[in-house]
Structure formats: structure tokens, C-alpha cells
Ligand SMILES: [Fe+2]
């Protein structure tokens with residue numbers, strides 16, 4: 001049985017507007033591409049991508065109401081940086097309203113922060129969200145080049161950039177993001193030594 005038929009996909013997309021709609025379609029394309037490239041589940045990747053930002057437009061009050069409703073207990077960082085909660089609340093909606101399987105929900109839940117033990121599907125969604133076609137922030141091209149052949153390197157680059165950016169802006173850092181960074185760095189993953197970056201001149 002299909003996880004998400006065309007009718008369900010259209011209904012989900014009808015809840016998204018403007019940039020978020022374009023970003024979600026971009027994320028779906030990127031997730032499918034990454035799943036094909038790295039041997040992931042293409043259908044699950046597409047389903048998770050379509051739903052990943054489904055609650056992003058909600059206010060702080062709405063996010064906290066959803067947490068209450070779905071037994072999500074926000075940590076101190078999530079209460080302060082409440083926009084982070086959209087990953088976890090979107091995962092709850094995916095589960096309750098669209099019957100998404102656990103691994104799809106898990107990938108949606110960790111797409112904003114990352115976490116220590118990320119599955120291939122978690123990595124695909126995190127990276128797809130970062131590199132999809134509509135993204136044009138400084139450094140995104142490096143992430144795209146790294147993602148051509150090593151998902152862990154690309155992911156480490158994303159966390160490296162995200163942590164640096166949070167520190168520069170004096171923002172709070174979620175412990176799961178540090179755990180995600182450490183998990184890759186401890187495995188010996190490095191991105192700076194990727195010779196391809198020099199060759200491509202990015
Ligand atoms: Fe998001």
C-alpha cells in the first residue's frame with residue numbers, strides 16, 4: 001500500500017503557501033534525489049519531505065498547544081526558541097493525521113536540530129531541507145558538492161555551519177545539534193579535506 005497517494009499529497013500541499021510551498025516541493029525533489037543516490041527509501045523520503053514543515057507557520061501559542069495535545073515536552077531551549085518545535089509538532093501531525101510510519105515521523109521530528117544517532121532517512125531529510133534548489137545562502141553550494149558523494153560529510157558541514165551561525169548570532173544551541181555534530185566528528189568524518197571542493201572552486 002502506498003504511504004501517500006496523489007490525493008493525500010495534494011491535500012498536504014494545499015496547506016502550504018508562498019515560499020513554504022516552493023521550499024517543500026524543492027525539499028521533496030532533493031529528498032528523492034538523495035534517497036536514489038544513497039540507497040534510501042524514495043517513497044518515505046518524499047513523504048517525510050512533503051510533511052516536514054507542515055506546522056512551521058504556527059504561532060508560539062499554537063506550537064505549545066500542539067505539544068500539550070501530543071505529549072511533547074519541550075526542553076528549555078525549545079521553549080525559548082519555540083520555532084524549533086515545528087519539527088516535533090509536524091511529526092505528530094504526520095503520525096495522527098496522515099498515518100506516517102515511525103521512521104518517517106522520526107525524520108520529520110529531527111529535521112530542525114539533528115540528533116545523535118541519525119538514520120539514513122533522518123540524514124536525507126535534514127540535508128534535503130538544507131540544499132534544496134530554492135536555498136541560496138552562502139555556503140549552500142559547498143553542501144551540494146559534498147552531498148554528491150558523501151552524505152556524512154555533507155551533513156557535518158551543515159552542522160558546522162549551523163553551529164557557527166548560531167554562535168555568531170548569540171542564539172541558543174539545542175543539545176541534539178551538538179550531539180549530531182559530535183556523532184559525526186567522533187566517527188572521523190571531516191569535510192574540509194574533500195579535494196573536490198578545490199577542484200570545483202566553490
Ligand atoms: Fe523546518
Ligand SMILES: [Fe+2]
Nearest residue numbers: 023052053129
Ligand atoms: Fe524546511
